[in-house]
Amino acid sequence: MSADLxxxxxxxxxxxxxxxxxxxxxxxxxxxxxxxxxxxxxxxMRGHHGVLHYDPTELVITARAGTPLTEIDSVLAEHGQMLPxxxxxxxxxxxxGGAVAAxxxxxxxxxxxxxxxxxxxxxxxxxxxxxxxxxxxxxxxVAGYDVARLMAGALGTLxxxxxxxxxxxxxxxxxxxxxxxxxxxxxxxTLRALAGKPAPLAGACHLEDRLYLHLSxxxxxxxxxxxxxxxxxxxxxxxxxxxxxxxxxxxxxxxPLYRLSLPPATDCHDFDANALLDWGGAxxxxxxxxxDAQLREAVAAHQGHVxxxxxxxxxxxxxxxxxxxxxxxHQGLKARFDPQGIxxxxxxxxxx
Amino acid sequence: MIDxxxxxxxDLQLRQRLAKRFRQLTDPAFVLTEPGELAPYECDGLSxxxxxxxxxxxxxxxxxxxxxxRVCRDLGVPVIARGAGTGLSGGALPREDAVLLSLAxxxxxxxxxxxxxxxxxxxxxxxxAISEAARPFGLYYAPDPSSQIACSIGGNVAENAGGVHCLxxxxxxxxxxxxxxxxxDGELITIGGGGYDAPGYDLLALMTxxxxxxxxxxxxxVKLLPIPERAQVALASFDDIAQAGNAVAAVIAAGIIPAGLxxxxxxxxxxxxxxxxxxxxxxxxxxxxxxxxxxxxxVSEDIKRVRExxxxxxxxxxxxxxxxxxxxxxxxxxxxxxxxxxxLSPDYYCMDGTxxxxxxxxxxxxxxxxSDQYGLAVANVFHAGDGNLHPLILFDANKPGxxxxxEAFGGRILELSVAVGGTITGEHGVGMEKINQxxxxxxxxxxxVFHTIKTVFDPHGLLNPGKAIPTLxxxxxxxxxxxxxxxxxxPELERF
Numbered sequence: 001m002s003a004d005l006x007x008x009x010x011x012x013x014x015x016x017x018x019x020x021x022x023x024x025x026x027x028x029x030x031x032x033x034x035x036x037x038x039x040x041x042x043x044x045m046r047g048h049h050g051v052l053h054y055d056p057t058e059l060v061i062t063a064r065a066g067t068p069l070t071e072i073d074s075v076l077a078e079h080g081q082m083l084p085x086x087x088x089x090x091x092x093x094x095x096x097g098g099a100v101a102a103x104x105x106x107x108x109x110x111x112x113x114x115x116x117x118x119x120x121x122x123x124x125x126x127x128x129x130x131x132x133x134x135x136x137x138x139x140x141x142v143a144g145y146d147v148a149r150l151m152a153g154a155l156g157t158l159x160x161x162x163x164x165x166x167x168x169x170x171x172x173x174x175x176x177x178x179x180x181x182x183x184x185x186x187x188x189x190t191l192r193a194l195a196g197k198p199a200p201l202a203g204a205c206h207l208e209d210r211l212y213l214h215l216s217x218x219x220x221x222x223x224x225x226x227x228x229x230x231x232x233x234x235x236x237x238x239x240x241x242x243x244x245x246x247x248x249x250x251x252x253x254x255x256p257l258y259r260l261s262l263p264p265a266t267d268c269h270d271f272d273a274n275a276l277l278d279w280g281g282a283x284x285x286x287x288x289x290x291x292d293a294q295l296r297e298a299v300a301a302h303q304g305h306v307x308x309x310x311x312x313x314x315x316x317x318x319x320x321x322x323x324x325x326x327x328x329x330h331q332g333l334k335a336r337f338d339p340q341g342i343x344x345x346x347x348x349x350x351x352x
Numbered sequence: 353m354i355d356x357x358x359x360x361x362x363d364l365q366l367r368q369r370l371a372k373r374f375r376q377l378t379d380p381a382f383v384l385t386e387p388g389e390l391a392p393y394e395c396d397g398l399s400x401x402x403x404x405x406x407x408x409x410x411x412x413x414x415x416x417x418x419x420x421x422r423v424c425r426d427l428g429v430p431v432i433a434r435g436a437g438t439g440l441s442g443g444a445l446p447r448e449d450a451v452l453l454s455l456a457x458x459x460x461x462x463x464x465x466x467x468x469x470x471x472x473x474x475x476x477x478x479x480x481a482i483s484e485a486a487r488p489f490g491l492y493y494a495p496d497p498s499s500q501i502a503c504s505i506g507g508n509v510a511e512n513a514g515g516v517h518c519l520x521x522x523x524x525x526x527x528x529x530x531x532x533x534x535x536x537d538g539e540l541i542t543i544g545g546g547g548y549d550a551p552g553y554d555l556l557a558l559m560t561x562x563x564x565x566x567x568x569x570x571x572x573x574v575k576l577l578p579i580p581e582r583a584q585v586a587l588a589s590f591d592d593i594a595q596a597g598n599a600v601a602a603v604i605a606a607g608i609i610p611a612g613l614x615x616x617x618x619x620x621x622x623x624x625x626x627x628x629x630x631x632x633x634x635x636x637x638x639x640x641x642x643x644x645x646x647x648x649x650x651v652s653e654d655i656k657r658v659r660e661x662x663x664x665x666x667x668x669x670x671x672x673x674x675x676x677x678x679x680x681x682x683x684x685x686x687x688x689x690x691x692x693x694x695x696l697s698p699d700y701y702c703m704d705g706t707x708x709x710x711x712x713x714x715x716x717x718x719x720x721x722x723s724d725q726y727g728l729a730v731a732n733v734f735h736a737g738d739g740n741l742h743p744l745i746l747f748d749a750n751k752p753g754x755x756x757x758x759e760a761f762g763g764r765i766l767e768l769s770v771a772v773g774g775t776i777t778g779e780h781g782v783g784m785e786k787i788n789q790x791x792x793x794x795x796x797x798x799x800x801v802f803h804t805i806k807t808v809f810d811p812h813g814l815l816n817p818g819k820a821i822p823t824l825x826x827x828x829x830x831x832x833x834x835x836x837x838x839x840x841x842x843p844e845l846e847r848f
Contacts, residue, residue, distance in 0.1 A: 173607065
């Protein structure tokens with residue numbers, strides 16, 4: 001199964017660069033709905049596949065980008081370890097490369113990190129058709145600019161991720177889901193109080209007058225905090241997986257789905273009273289009648305930003321527009337990594 | 353055009369011209385031009401490297417920084433930002449043709465937002481001062497470089513500083529939410545945001561650790577974490593250093609992520625014990641300090657397992673600190689390792705390579721061999737959890753040739769780190785010190801990518817020129833000095 005397609009990918013990219021042919025980089029094609037619409041010839045990553053190096057005691061796995069997440073998960077599970085960032089699985093077949101390029105993280109993100117926190121190194125195919133290695137397999141590495149982390153969440157617009165080294169963690173021996181009856185105000189209050197305490201949290205979500213808390217750690221720690229916090233026991237894995245993969249009934253609505261990123265304690269019920277609160281309040285999912293512009297302005301006033309996550313107009317801007325200076329830096333980076341503009345053009349912003 | 357490698361001699365007319373402009377922009381008392389005033393800024397924490405700045409300016413407000421940077425851009429004069437000057441790689445080393453911009457007066461904590469577990473601070477605020485201010489609210493700032501009592505958060509951002517708790521709590525880059533940055537054009541931008549992410553590319557990751565090459569950080573928003581209820585440390589002794597390395601792997605294989613996991617070899621143990629009387633076994637080949645933290649119940653369970661695992665892995669003795677006093681004492685020994693080694697020798701040179709931990713025994717053996725070859729003693733202090741090795745090379749700068757020998761020895765250790773798949777710097781940064789070794793870690797085309805990233809942010813190369821990323825010319829010269837096995841790196845470049 002394992003195969004190194006680097007040479008073929010380099011050929012395809014050089015050919016595309018010579019002819020200025022746009023490419024659509026595709027792994028498992030499970031997140032095509034995400035980002036702006038981008039047309040191009042398919043650059044299929046699934047064949048570039050295989051775990052290259054994994055030593056459980058170094059807490060690092062290196063795999064080719066096309067390796068399915070399910071395969072990574074099972075390799076890690078054999079040694080009681082896991083990918084800490086809980087990549088959302090919107091469909092079957094998602095790959096490691098797609099997960100890192102999308103930069104999305106599941107419910108544990110505030111405590112366990114996002115792809116940008118866990119990526120230690122990448123092998124990158126740039127828009128010149130040249131292969132570079134940034135970072136490595138070690139936790140601490142400050143030689144050169146941190147290009148590996150820059151690639152996490154860049155939606156493939158700066159280059160093709162070929163291999164990725166990512167930090168892994170032991171699977172905690174004990175887990176518990178607690179459910180507390182709480183309206184939104186009570187939930188925000190409880191979350192604020194908990195954020196300042198050393199509770200072994202790995203998830204905190206408020207939905208329909210219920211606050212769900214995920215405790216995760218060693219047995220003694222989980223038990224002690226379970227007693228301290230109280231509430232009912234929930235069906236742990238099931239709820240958090242359905243939240244992570246957007247399979248809860250909440251996500252089945254037909255309207256466009258917005259993602260709000262905010263300081264966690266923000267109280268803005270004037271416009272997000274019906275939102276699902278995830279990440280202890282720092283990530284909120286919302287269906288709304290407001291226009292994109294109204295919502296962005298309202299959220300920006302609270303130091304947050306908005307993504308039109310699913311549905312709606314995928315030709316328009318789906319991410320919060322950048323200020324002119326930041327946009328200039330984005331365009332500059334794009335021009336240098338991908339001078340012919342072949343990689344996922346327009347996927348992130350219309351300008352590049 | 354600025355030559356990144358060779359600063360131009362001080363231009364006295366330019367100095368006067370800059371002084372006049374700066375004195376209109378900021379308090380004239382904070383524009384320094386006299387030799388006696390400039391001298392304290394000649395070096396940072398790497399005092400072997402010294403240069404006199406053309407002029408030093410200490411602005412007090414963001415608007416002043418913007419105006420000063422614009423003057424520099426208009427006149428084509430380089431600008432080097434400096435925090436507390438504790439850096440160990442010469443990142444803030446001045447140039448005779450450059451303005452040294454000190455952020456020392458930016459020393460205010462602007463907002464302690466307890467509800468959102470974050471603090472907005474000015475870059476000159478000391479690392480430890482953040483945790484001290486947050487302590488009454490049960491919060492702290494996690495990264496704790498050993499210089500935390502003196503180093504500033506702005507410098508921490510520039511170097512992506514680490515510390516002894518990185519394995520569990522990450523580096524500076526994992527503990528930032530936002531930066532306010534002055535660009536070389538004097539514009540002010542916010543990178544990052546109020547939540548955990550921001551739209552667009554992760555410029556926060558790119559800026560962190562960029563050593564003042566991309567912009568000047570004038571405000572930092574850091575994450576604060578709840579102070580663990582309890583921390584407990586075990587001190588384990590080993591007869592054999594390779595066994596100590598295996599014990600580290602065993603702890604991690606047991607599913608425990610210690611808050612701190614430090615190793616010291618025998619010379620470091622003896623020096624530290626002599627200095628701090630920490631109760632270290634001076635006959636051990638190596639010791640491990642393994643700390644776990646969290647809630648009371650969690651720590652009780654983990655420390656018991658740590659003890660079992662360490663004994664099973666061949667520790668001759670495992671001593672768990674009886675109380676907080678003894679715990680502090682165990683750590684005092686580790687934290688005093690550098691000054692303690694400093695007492696053994698007139699000078700020491702601290703290296704900072706990171707290696708995949710499985711190669712530890714081999715790397716230490718090779719260091720031992722090099723130690724004999726160069727005739728210089730070494731003590732090893734190791735952030736064992738994350739593979740970050742700090743060999744301390746002992747030398748006497750007053751003996752002719754010893755500094756050069758120590759530098760050459762250090763260079764070889766860095767090459768060794770790269771050869772086993774590690775890196776030349778884990779947390780101290782490249783700065784001026786390791787600029788040549790960058791040529792070993794990265795091929796010219798990748799250095800080219802770094803250079804083009806810089807031009808996006810700093811088209812005329814005015815921000816801290818010559819640091820962190822070597823010019824290809826420099827690499828060619830460095831390569832010419834050390835040809836390995838007949839293979840010339842950078843064959844496409846002319847030699848001179």
